[in-house]
Amino acid sequence: MTMNRVASPNASTLTDRTIVIFGGTSGIGLAAAIQAKAAGAKVIVVRFNPEGAAKVAAENGLDGWRAADVTRAETVTTALADIPHVDHLVLLAGTFVAGRILEAEVEYLKRAFDERIWAAVHILRTIGDRLASDGSVTFISGALADRPSAQGTAVLAAASAAMEAFARGLALELAPVRVNTLSPGTTDTPLLARTLGAHRDAYVAALTEKLPQRRLGTATEAGAAVVFLMSNGFMNGETLHVDGGARLI
Template sequence: MRKQRVAIIGGSSGIGLRVAERAIDLGADVVIGGRDAEKLQRAASKLGPASRVLTVDNVDQDSLRRFFEQAGPINHLFTPGASYSRGRIDKASDEVAESSFRSKFWGQYYAVKHALPYLDKNGSITLMAGAYSVRPAAEGAAYGACNAAIEGLGRALAVELAPIRVNVISPGTIDSDLWRRQPDAIREASFSSYGEAALLKRVGTTDEVAHTVIYLMENGFMNGSTLYPDGGFALR
C-alpha cells in the first residue's frame, strides 16, 4: 500500500474509518468522503496528515462527480457509505423499501462510474454488501435482495472493467458506530441474537472487516470474489 492512494466513500466512521486507519498504517494516502463535514473533520484529526476529507452524498451523481474530480488519481476505491432503512414488505413504505437500492446499490454503482476516469488500471474496487444477501433477516426483503444484487454487480463489473479488479465484502453484524448510535437495548438484543445465530457466537469487529478489505486491495489475483467475514453466520 506504500504511496498508494485510497478513496473511501463512507470513511468518516465505522468500517470505512478503520480501513482508512489500516491503509495509512501501511503507507497509503487516503481521501475519505461522507455527508457530514464535522464528522469528516473529527475523522481527519484522528487519521492525521496522510488523510484528506471531502463531503459527498452517494445518492447525488453531481456530488459523486465532484468528489472524484477533487480526489484526483486513485489506486483503490472502497464504498461502504450508505443511508437506508428497512422494513417488512407488508409494513414498510415504498420510500423505505427502495432506500437501500437507492443509496447502497445505485450509490455504489455510480461511485464506480464516476471514479473510473481517475482509477489506476492496475487498481481495485471493493464494494460493500452484507451477509443478509445469503441469509435474509425477517424484516427487509428488499434489503436482502439489495445485498445479493451488489454481490452480482461486483462479479459483473469485474468482467466489464478488467484489468481493474472488483471484489465485494459481505460482512455479518459488526460492532461499529452504526450500532453504537442505536439505543443500548436494541443493540444488545441484536448482538445477542446474532451471537446465537453465528458459529463463532459473537459479532465481528471493524478491525476484522478492515483486514479483509485491505487484503482484497493488496492481493493482485483476487477478482470477482465475495468474501464473508461473518463468523459462520451464513452457514446456519
C-alpha cells in the first residue's frame, strides 16, 4: 500500500481534520465522535444500519454517516468511495462473540476475527493512500486480551489480543502513520446491556465490588482515550488500557 507522505502542520490537533469512526454511533465510538467534533474535527460515523447511522449523526451534529457490514469488503468499498481524504481512522466495530470451542458453530466463532482483523484489512486496503501520513489508526481490543474468562470467550480473547499485535506490526508497515489500540475495561455501554440482558445488574454489582474504583468505566472516559490516541502525535504502536486498574486484581 502506498501511503500519502504529505505532512500537516496541524498533526497534533483535530481542528479541520477528517475522522472516520467505524462503530461510531453508540457507546465508546459515539463518545469519541462527539468529543472529536467538539475539538473541531469533521467526523463521519459508520454503522451497519443506515437508518440508525443517519439518526445518530443528525442528533449529534456530526458531519456525515455511512452504512457498511465490516465483514463484507464490497460494502466497505461503497461506504468509503466518496471520502477523498482521511486523517484519523477509528475501528471500534465488533460484536460480542461468545461460545465454547467444543460446542459453538465454527462459522459463528470466526466472526470474532472477521469483524476485527479482516475488517481492518478490508478498510485499510480500501482507504489506501487517502489516509494522511501524519494521521493515525486506532483499533480496539479489550480486557479479555489480558484476562480471558472461562465463559466461552477464548476465541474473542484471541481476536482481541490479535488486534494489539496487528497494531504494533502496522505501526512499522504503515509508518509514518501511527497505529494504536485502545483496551477498555468493562464499560457501561449499550453493548454491555445487550450482551448481558437481564443479568446485567447482578454482573455489574458483583464486578464493582472487586474493582479498585468500585465502578465501571464510562463511554465518555474511553472516548476521551480515543481522542488522545488520535491527537498525540508521538503515541505509536501502543495499547492504552483504560480499565480503572482492573488488570491489577
